[in-house]
Amino acid sequence: MTALVFICFFLCLIFAVPIAMCMGYATILPTLIDPSFSGNLEFVVRSMIKGVDVISILAVPLFMLSGAIMATGGLSKRLFDVFAVFIGRLPGGMPCAVVVTCLFYGAISGSGPATCAAVGTMCIPLLIELGYDRVFSSALVATAAGLGVIIPPSIPYIAYGLVTDTSVGDLFTAGILPGCLIAIWLMVYAVLYCRRHGEDRKKIEANYDRLKSRGVFGVIKDGFWALLTPVIILGGIYSGIVTPTEAACVSVFYAIFVCLFVYKTVKLRDLPGFFKSAVKSYAPLGMSLCLARAFVQILALLKAPQGLSAFLSGAVDNKYIFLIVLNLILFFLGMVIDVGPANTILAPMLLPFAVSMGINPVHLGIILTCNLAIGFVTPPFGVNLFVAAPMIQSDAMTVGRKALPLIGFYAIALIMITYIPAISLCLL
Template sequence: MIGAIFAGMIVLLLLAVPICVVIAMICLIPYGLDPTFAASPMFILRNMVSGLDSITLIAIPMFVLSGIIMARGGISKKLFNVFSYFIGDKTGGLPCAVVITCLFYGAISGSAPATTAAVGAMTIPLLVSLGYDLTFCAALVAIAGGLGVIIPPSIPFILYSMNSGASVGELFIAGILPGILIGVCLMIYSVYYCKKHGEDKEKLHENIGELREKGFLRVFLDSFWALLSPVIILGTIYGGICTPTEAAVISVVYALIICLFVYKTLQPKDLYAVLREGVETYAPILFILGAAQAFSRVLTLTQAPQELASVMGSTFTSGIALILVINLFLLFVGMVMDTGPAILILTPILVPIVTNAGFDPVHFGVIMIVNLAIGFVTPPIGNNLYVASTLTKLPVTAIAKKAVPFMGAFFIALLIIVFVPQVSLLLVR
């Protein structure tokens, strides 16, 4: 029965059936093979509806909406200016400022494609005008945009929490140091690249000179409310003032206030388009979430996680061998499946396996998200690649090729995260 479920999934995916339909259809396979099986069509429908009755889930559309408001309000430019002020004239300074901006913007949007789009639309034309290679800029933004799902608040962490039982707050905290580590690795390669290929120092000094003529105080005050947004969102969560869901609602209110009344980069007439984009973004996720909740219940009834845990436990006697195999599997999944569905499908299967092997569910959550984040820049899915391609009109393959060294830096950080659990757990424990 378990084999039939996964065989059906592979066939439907190869036929390019929408993922929400795939998940719903494979839920019916056990009942089709055995009419006495508890998961009848009505059972599945009820679980799809009841699975969406969750306070935690409200955080996802709120963070999506907040990210859209910030993107349309030009918040990424405010963030980029303040980082450029300090390091823009150093070797690799502006590419490093792009990575830092993605780190901060990820703490606002919680989405990798949103981070790539918001930061890339502003920074890529600027970097190219200063003499940087267009393909390098596109690859840099695409790979750094993946930080949007690792730095909290992260939508994938919320999805993982729903299916694993791990605390959302602990997962958010656990993502901070790994996100910074990956960012540092990306910046190290950026500096190396700029040293090897050179930079137009004259244009750089001219550009940063114009920024510094404004003075630090003016640049800082202009960016202050943008810099304060992740502090408010995360501070209320870590300070025990708000739940992640309440903080998500606060982030929407805060984004509206600073974009409408402080920076005045949005007008009331723009709100309809913002809300429409938010609905269009979240609606497909909603269908996938409902189907995934039903799929999780079907897996529990078939005892698939327990059987797989038993098989893998007898096959891989070493915890290191087991986690390496799971990492390779997740890297492959990230290449062929979007992050949300992958988390919803695989979490109830893999978490019992790794906990039996002695891994902390929070630590494994970070490992899982980092693996799948690499999928944002690996074809054929590679959402960030397509966003960067849209921004630059470059072929996806050209950007992917240029992103390979960046992915090497990402892999180094991943290995450290896997084998040094304290990187993820230090702030949690």
Template sequence: MIGSVFIIFFISLALGVPIAISLGFTALSAYFMNPTLPANIEYAYRTMITALDSYSLLAIPLFILSGNIMAQGGISKKLFNFFAYFIGDKTAGMPIAAIVTCLFYGAISGSGPATVAAVGAMTIPLLTELGYDRKFVVSMIAVAGGLGVIIPPSIPFIIYGQSSGASVGNLFLAGVLPGILIALCMIVYAFYFCKTKGEDKEKLKENAEKLRSKGFFGMFRDSFWALLSPVIILGGIYSGIVTPTEAANISVVYAIIVSVFIYKSIKFRELSSVMKDTVATAAPILLVVSIATVFGKVLTLMQAPVMISKAITSTFTTKASVLIAINVILLFVGMVMDTTPAILILTPIFMPIIAAIGVDPIHFGVLMVVNLAIGFVTPPVGINLFVASSLTNLPVMEIAKHAIPFIIAFLVALMAITFIPQISLLLL
């Protein structure tokens, strides 16, 4: 019966049925196949309501709203200019500044696609104008956008915490060093590419002189409030002053103050359209969360997690082989499914497995999110690819092809994160 349920689910996806409807229909099909399961329509409705009645989930629309305000307010440009001020005329300095900007912007938006849109819209035309290969730049930003869901605050970490019961604050802490490691691996390849392909040093020098014409204090003053935003958000969480949800509230207020009153890059009346965009983004996520919770509960009633756990642990007998198998599964799922439903479906299945092999749930949460972040740049789903394509009109598959070296850098970091749990757990 469990096999039949998954067959129904994948057939629904193959037919192009929206993920939320596919999950709901599949969950109810289990009841129709076995009416003894207490998983009828009434049960599904109650579970959906209960799933959304969560304090931690409030952080999702709030962080999305904060990120949207910051994007409209041009915060990414302030961050990029600050980093480019120091290294803009060095080898690979501008691409490295773009990667670091994605790292910092991820600490504001919590979203991969939002990071690609905000940073890419500003950096892709500039780097192309400075002589960098356009396909290289676009693919780099598409992959670096994945840092947006690893560096806290991360929406997938919030969803994983909701599904697994793990502390969202600890997950945020655990994402810091892995995010930095991934960025460093990407920087290494960017440096190698620029060193071997060459750069237009004259244009870079001219651009650096233009940036430095304000002087350090002028640049710092202009970028100060943008740089302070992740410090306020993450500092409040890590110091224990606020919870992640309270930090999300603070981030919205801070975004409004900085964008409307300090930088004056958004007019107050424009906030209504930003809120409308936020609702359009957050509502589908929360709908999937509620229905995927029903799907997960039904799988638990069918004892699917226990059965799958036994099958995997009996096939793969060592901890290393189990972790490799889980990575392969997660990488494949990331290619065909969005992050939110993937986390909600797979977390209940994998929790018994990681408990059996002695993997810390926080470490596993990082492992899962890093794997699924790679899915942002792998077809056919690859949402970061589509965002980058919409910004540049380059074909999705062309971007994906040139993204391969950056994906390999991501995978190198993933292997280190998988087998060196201290990378995730050191700050806890």
């Protein structure tokens, strides 16, 4: 029966059925085949309601809302200007400034595609204007935007915490250094690329002089409120003043205050549109989360986690080999399944065996999220590719091919994160 459930799920994926519906069809399949099965429709509905009847899930739409307001409010441009005035003059400095902007903006949006859209809209035209290859510029933003789900606050961390009863605050803390490490390796590639292909120093110097004419203090002052955003959100969580859910609420009020009264880039009449957009964005994700909870409960009744543990115990007897196999499986799954739903499906099944192998649940969550985030730029369904490619009037596959070296450097960071648990756990 378990095999039929997964066959149903992956067949639906192949036929481009929405991920929520894939889980829904697979969830009700056992009771359709065997009406006496204990996981009947009533059980499924109860599991769905229980899956979203937790206060921490409110953090997801709230972070989406604050991210949408800040994106329209132009915070990404102010962040980029701050980093560009400090490192933009160095070899490869402008692409590196893009990576750092994605890193910081990820601490605002919690979403890969949102980071790609907000940073890409502003940075890609500027990089092209400065003489950088347009496909490279698009690929860089698409890859670096994956940091949006690794650096806290991260929506996939919240999803992982919901289905595994792992502290979301611990996951947020553990995600800081891995996110920074991945950003460093992406910047290493950017510098090497620029040294090999050259840069138009005249245009870069002119852009730097334009920024410098505003004064370093002036640029920092203009970007101060944007830079303060992750400090308020994450500082409130780590100091114990607010929970992650309360921090999400604070981020909404902060976004409204900054964009409405400080930068004045958003008007009061625009707010209902943001609320509507946040609800529309969250609706499919919310449905995925509640159906994922029901799907996991059905798999538990079918004893799928125990079966997987038994299989892995017989096939893998070494933690390090298990981690290699896990990363390979996650890499290919990331090509077809978004990081959030993948976390909610895989985490409850993998956690018991991972813990028996001595892997910390928080470390497992970081490995899952960092690996699956590569899926944002891997064909055929890399979401960030489809966000970034239209910005240069190109197709997703062209940008995806240019992103392959970036994925390679990303993989170096992933190996370090996988096999050096202290990178994730040392701040806990």
